[in-house]
Amino acid sequence: MRRLSLSRLILSLVLLFTPLSELGALAQAAEPTPKATSYGIPASSQQLILVLTDSWQAIPAKLYRYQRASADASWSTAGQPIAAVVGRKGLGWGRGLHSPADTNGDYRVEFDKRAPAGIFALGTVFGLASESQARHWLGGLRMPYLELTESIRCIGDHDSQHYNTLVDIHQVKSDWRDAPNEKMREIAVTDEKAYQWGVFINHNLDANPQPRDKISGSCIFLHIWKTPDTGTAGCTAMTREHMVEIVRWLDQARHPVLVQLPRSEYTRLQAAWGLPVAN
Template sequence: MRDRPHRGWQRAGPAVTVSLGRSGLAWGRGLHPPVGGAGREKREGDGRAPAGIFAITALFGYAAADSPFARVARLPYLCATPDLKAIDDPASAHYNRIVDQSAVAHPDWVSCEDMRRCDQRYAIGAVVAHNSDQPVPGAGSCIFLHVWADEGGATAGCTAMPLTDMTEIAGWLDGAAAPLLVQLPWTEYERLREAWGLPVFSAQG
């Protein structure tokens, strides 16, 4: 679904099956602070996807920067070259940032994720703004929407889906509409729905 100011939420398409973190969910750092006392909070390396509401801020993929897809993208597009790295080292000044390592004079990280992979998982994806404003070291990094490795296979903390669905979603994501990812267990969704201005809909559809 997408948010249309003053008109409420409107369905944009059919339900999409996704995979989440291998250890479930934990409260993330998004548009709302973590819900204190309501469960564990997202930590680096915990295998949990972040729960909450998060801005979607950029697209990435293997297509060239001057490709037809990149030219029509309505969010900033990052071409996944071998030098593009997602920094997951909490001690780094670049923690939870995607950087071109060729432009960094003195890399200060001991671990990172390659955005140009040998598989199709990052062939196309979107950046989820979890722990993004003044990142808290160790609170979780590099959360994406991306292509799943196999149907139903869990992730390390991202949200994954089939290539066709990820491609379609990336095509209609529009920065001018301030797209959001709402990701909550059903009971928490119902508990927070009114306070967070979320739509009413069936758990089955």
């Protein structure tokens, strides 16, 4: 019999005695996103969300969905375009799967109210419902899912080792200041139900070719908007109905990615990034 390492033994015991309802929060630490080894849209990606704005400063956006059967296949549309909004100050380059050589160097920073431009993998889906309720209401769920209990936080303290991750404060040792962190369930219940449904955008993570830093921002999501004219603190938002539609569509096995750009940058980078034609 192969001997278990101490770390694997501890993880096995944690999983054995952790209630199933809490395993979703634990998954963020237990199963980190695999490290991307090259720039651009991964060949394995078969789902693409493209968000375009009229300028770097614009708040309104148009969201398009595409899918393909393989890396060699063309992108085809999936559903109708969706109205969306980005940051209150528009877009700024983020840290994701795109090459820094493709940017103008004007990167977004924490609290500047700009949503990240670039290419990003999409991660955990979250919501108020339990996982079983979510599967029932959605008619299925093909992404990792996290129920927003009272103890779920998105860590915004850049000095924490958990910076820019979703954690259950009862499952990990605290090394953060409380002030910069987001109480996810509270926002989902009180702030126009913005986080009733959402998706974690893998911006500024060590899994990206551009590794995580302390200034580029944290806790960036797709979520429900307040109004069609209200920009966000740095996320991309839409109606509840459209958010649910996207959650139903996303499939982890198809490695979905998000591309956000002003239309001028989309025109410049379309061929180089292998992006589909958007009207």
